[in-house]
Amino acid sequence: MSPLDAKLLRDLWRMKGQVAAIAAVLAVSVMLLVMMRGLVVTLTETRDAYYERYRLAEVFAPVARAPERLVDRLAAIPGVASAQGRVTGRALIDVAGMALPVQAQAVSLPGAGEAALNDIFLTDGRRPAPERAEEILLLESFAEAHGLRPGDSIEATMNGRRHAFRITGLALAPEFIYTTAPGEMVPDAARFGVIWMGRDALAAAYDMRGAFNEALMTLTRDARPEAVLAAADRLLAPWGGRGAYARDDLPSDIFVSEEIDGLRAVSVAVPPIFLAVVAFLTYIVIGRMVQSEREEIGLLKAFGYTGREVAGHYLKFVLVIGALGAALGCVLGIIAGRWTVDIYQQFYKFPFLVFRLDYAAFAIAVIFALLAAATGALFVLRKVFALAPAEAMRPPAPPDYSRASRIGGRAARLLDQPTRMVIRRVTRQPWRMAGAAVGIACGFALSAAMLTVMAGFVRTVDMTFDLTDRSDVSVTFTHAVGARTLHEIARLPGVQRVEGVRHVPVIFRAGRKTHQGALTALPRNPALFRALDARTAPLALPQDGVLLSRTLASILDLSAGDTLTVEVREGAQPVLRLPVAGVAETLLGAPAYMELAALNRALGEPGRVSGAHLMVDEAQAEALFADLESRPAVAGIGRKQAARDSLVEMMNQGVGMQRFVMGGIAFVIAFGIVYNAARIAFAERARDLASLRVLGFTTGEAGFVLLGELAVVTLAAIPLGALMAWYLAHAIAAGFASEIYQIPVVFDPASFGIAALVILGAALFSGWLVRRDLARADLVAALKTRD
Amino acid sequence: MRHPAFVTEGLTRVYGEGHAAVHALRGVDLTIPEGELVVLLGPSGSGKSTLLNIIGGLDRATEGSARFRGQELTTMSDAALTRYRRDHVGFVFQFYNLMPSLTARENVELVTEIAANPMDPGEALALVGLGERADHFPAQLSGGEQQRVAIARAVAKQPDVLFCDEPTGALDSKTGRAVLGVLSDVNAELGSTVLMVTHAAATAAMAHRVIHFADGRIREVVENATRLPAEEIEW
Structure with a gap:
């Protein structure tokens, strides 16, 4: 080993504390970069492969009830590669030990064959036999959360009727990577289930024989998605079309994509801050080192080492730190990435999720780590070049303090040396x-x-x-019901207060911006579920017009006083022109609020609600839930605390x-x-x-x-x-x-x-x-x- | 007389400007033949170290010329001066200036690594009587030992010229004599021209040539007809 390299190693050991501190900061930034870029690659590639292999539809078109023959006309829309109809519906599953029945989505299984869209990934058991109406598949995570296995039996309520089923297998599907109970943000395996069953059996349960209530489409490569959506909407409108939407508006995909985008943003924004800190640290550490070793630098120069050789020695010092930090960071990044992938698996239901390295990120991280370390040093190394050997051999003159603050008069007596x-x-x-x-x-x-x-x-x-x-429980109805149902619920033992709510699916349009969402209609002065302003004071709902959440206002680029178009995707499907009455502070989702009576007027359906917020007496909750569940109109019951x-x-x-x-x-x-x-x-x-x-x-x-x-x-x-x-x-x-x-x-x-x-x-x-x-x-x- | 190693004409060095200007050298004309052991004597600030630094390629003259084997040093670029030091010059300083983080052998290797025709580092250390202590760090060596490492380091490249600035300044008389003996041996055996700046007038007795400095000028140059061996020098 060359003597300068021996000096290098001993210097590194002598300054190990500082070396470790810098390398740690560096390692952390490299770790973040490697981990996050790796997660981006892992999630993106796994998602894309999963979507492709199980043929996830690119367009979803829910409809009230459309005859099967319409599928061929959907398939004929320019840009549509294939179209299929299926039956879906909301169900409640009774699970032993749970006070509340669990909300579930029932989905008809695609027919056998290569071209079946929205296919499933069977993890256990077998598919139901087509002729056996009682056989079903369950979403794996839900089954596991309740200890259900193939061969077990369950009971579920569909369309107000109870059915007994036998589980033949467990499955996952690309449209259910991220599943939440309706209206919630966070997955809870135990509180939301998916049931797959034969098309005929499900159609019988929901009165959909010879019909479908959701069309699935894939697109040709040159398709214009907006045009396809518009054409599908036109075609399905007479049959109660609820608004076709593209795959990137599929709730599961929104969550997965938002996560990927978030990771990508953080991986770009955060590591540079750390790298700047590293550059600063190497600057001060090498600056000090060069200052204290000016004699040795002078000596090396006196022996005939060139400025480049001496500077190279110090540069090597920081590059070693850079390499140490980068190596440690890469290892930590892989560990952290694997660990995070394990956590992701609790929330995202992929058939497999293996942390994949983004080799480009690896290279970028290492290069930037070395650059960051070297940048700080380069500012100092100019001094090494400038140092004349003879000057370096003389001790530096004592620093001149003559221009430092003079301390005189009273201050002098107060301050000791x-x-x-x-x-x-x-x-x-x-x-x-x-x-x-x-x-x-x-x-x-x-x-x-x-x-x-x-x-x-x-x-x-x-x-x-x-x-x-501020409610305790929210109840969702299978369809918009009359006020009588609310009165009945209000009279049930244990119910202290009831407030109706109506959610209708809509498309918001403002200029060229559109957003697929829902209107939330509330009583004029609600007590249990309220829109709030920036100071968290409740906002009164306007007689006409809508209150937009800040998020939605920014998506649509609207403020109070503007007007927007709301295309209702339910009932008569009116198109409303509504003024923006105000902007509400909401931190979850992007809701829009409207007065209940006003919405019902606009829909021509007075006194209707699609759900209710309840304040209940905890002591009587269990009996209350059992009672609610037995009502055919109740599609789901959710406890706020669980959410x-x-x-x-x-x-x-x-x-x-x-x-x-x-x-x-x-x-x-x-x-x-x-x-x-x-x-x-x-x-x-x-x-x-x-x-x-x-x-x-x-x-x-x-x-x-x-x-x-x-x-x-x-x-x-x-x-x-x-x-x-x-x-x-x-x-x-x-x-x-x-x-x-x-x-x-x-x-x-x-x-x-x-x-x-x-x-x-x-x-x-x-x-x-x-x-x-x-x-x-x-x-x-x-x-x-x-x- | 042998070929001159160094010839200077009107060599001047001024530090600072205006009132604060310090005239370290005020026009020095000097010729130093190859292969001699030359002692530069004079009080502090008389200019002897400044001369050494300039002809050693560590510092630059303000005016005048200094030539090594006919090559002008005062107009050389930094890179050329580096080359000159690397190829021809060895230095020994009063405060040894060893790298504290390197062992004796590694300190010597520091120089042999970049030299054109170096001797074996072990051999250089043996020459100064430190073959046994090659793997000690400077902090584990006495002052005299450290200075001998510094000399071994300077001679290991077999330099044409060896510059010594107060090599015995920090040493006791016995150690000092031993160090002088080493320098004398290097001069005799390797044929290196040795220039030694010192306060100790007695050292002059071992030189071929003694140059007396005062106030930035040469006061007198004496050629010794007979030289004393280093070990007989009175301290």
Whole structure:
């Protein structure tokens, strides 16, 4: 090994603390990049392969009831490659041990053959025999959650009639990768099921013999999807078409795609921040190293080493750190990726999900890690070139403090000499100190911003489940029912309050923007489910016009006073022109609210509701649920608490886990910066401090000179970091936000307080490490050094 | 007289400007023959180290010329000076300037690695009597031992010229004599021209030629008719 390389290795070992701190920050950014890009590749490729292999339809067209012969006309639409009809319906499954019947979707199995659309992936058992009406398949996750196996029997209510079924197998399907109970955001395997059964049996249950209520289509390569949707709508309109939609509006696909987009956005936005921190750290560490080794640099040059060779030596030093960080990051990235994939499997039902590396991300991560490390060093290495050998051989002149602040008059009497040393040092090198303060502020900002975003998540949950929805239970009806049903429910024992609601599927249009969604119609002054303004005060529903959620308003680019077109996809399918009466704050979904009576007027169906919010007496809940379930009009019953628990669980375990990972990363960065700043201050002042000790100052007093400086810089960093955190929190929240949920950024004193404690903790720990070295320092050796 | 290794004419070095200007060299004319052991004597600030730095390729003259084997040094580019130091020059400093993170042998290898015609590092260390301690770090060596490593490092490349700035300045008399003995051997056995800056006037007795400096000028040049061996020098 060349002697310079031997020096390199020993230097790395000598500075292992700093090397580890930088490599850790680097590893973290590489880890994020490798993990997230890998997840993007994994999810995208698995999803696409799954869709293709099981022939997921590209267009879905729900309809009230269309004759089978219409399928051929759908298939003849230009751009449609193939079309099939099927029967789907809502069902309730009785499960032992559950107070509430579980909501389920019943789907007719595609006929056998290559071309069957929306095929299933059988994980256990066999397909039902076509002639046996009682045989069904169950969604695997649902069956597992309830311990159901092929051969078991279950009972389910379909269209108000009870049926006994026998399970012949378990299955997955690409249209049910992400499944939630209707109206919920978060999957809960136990509370939503899918039943597949023979077409004839299902058609009998839902009065669909010779008919279908959902058309599935695939497209030719040159198809124009909008034109196909419009043509399908025209064709199905006389039969109660509810609005055809493309695959990317399929709820399951929306969730999967939003997740992929979110990962991609974070993988692009976050690692550069860490890499900038790494560049900054290598800058200060190498800067200090070159400063203290100027003699050795001069010597090497005196021997005839070129500037390039000497600079190369220091560059190698940072490249080794870069390589260490990158290697560690790649390993951690793979581990974290595999671990995250395991978590994803709880939420996304893929037949297989194996973490795949994005080799490009690997290369990009390693290159950027090395570049980040080298960038910081390159600023310093110019000095190596500039250093004349003879000059390097002379000790540097003592730093000139003559221009530092003069301390006179009263201040002089108040400040002792060590305090003056601290003040002069801080004021003499203001840019250097500012650099350290900015670095620490970055660490603070990252911690505070991540904590603020976490607090935002909690706020989303609270706002949605405490303020917007104050009911205990929501009931969905199989179809829009009259007010009499509400009155009956109100009289049931245990029901304290009932409020009707009507959801109708619609297409919103404003100019060229459209959104497939639903109108939520509520009583004029609702008490159980309310639209809220930005200050969380309830909004009265306008006599005419709609209240848009902020998300929907931004999708459609509308504000109060504008007008939008609402195409109702139910009943008479009227097209409404409605003024936007206001914008409501909602953090989940993208709803639009309307007054119930106004909507019913527009539909020409007075007094109808499609669901109800209930406030109930918990003691009588079980009997109440049993009663509700027995009513043919009831399609589903949902408990708010269960929905809330699922959401919190997802936030804590699943994707939300990223918040904790990021919080940990913020600490690593904060500590990396603070520790390096302390280390360097110590190295630069070892001689001064030894002199103080020789003069009779105690370790504590000498430590004050050193740590005082660190304290000043840290305290200056906190307000700066708070400001940066505020903007960073908005940026991160915007990055996480999706059509599914938004994260409000609200000043959260606890977040900033905890972040400040983290930074102070990192500073104290660093200070303690350095002070320990100070106590151990060999005074004579420190004084003899010519530095 | 042998071929001159160095010839300087009107060599001047001024540090700083205006009132703060320091005239380290005020026009030095000098010829140093190949293969001699030359001692430069004079009080602090008399210009002897400055001369050494300029003709060693570490520093640049403000005015005048300095030639090594007929090649002008004062107009050379940085790269050419680096080349010059790498190919022809060895240095020994008062404070040894060893790399603390390298062992004695590795410190020597630092130079042999980039030299055109180096001797074996072990051999160089043996030459200064440190063959046994090759794997010790500088912190584990005494001052005299460290200086001998520095000399081994300087001579290992078999330089044409060896510059020594106060090589015995930090050493006691016994160690100092031993170090001088090594330098004398290098001069005699390798044929290197040796230029040694020193405060110790007694050292002059071992030189071929003694140059006395004062106020940035040469006051006197003395050629010794007879030379004392290093071990007989009075300290």
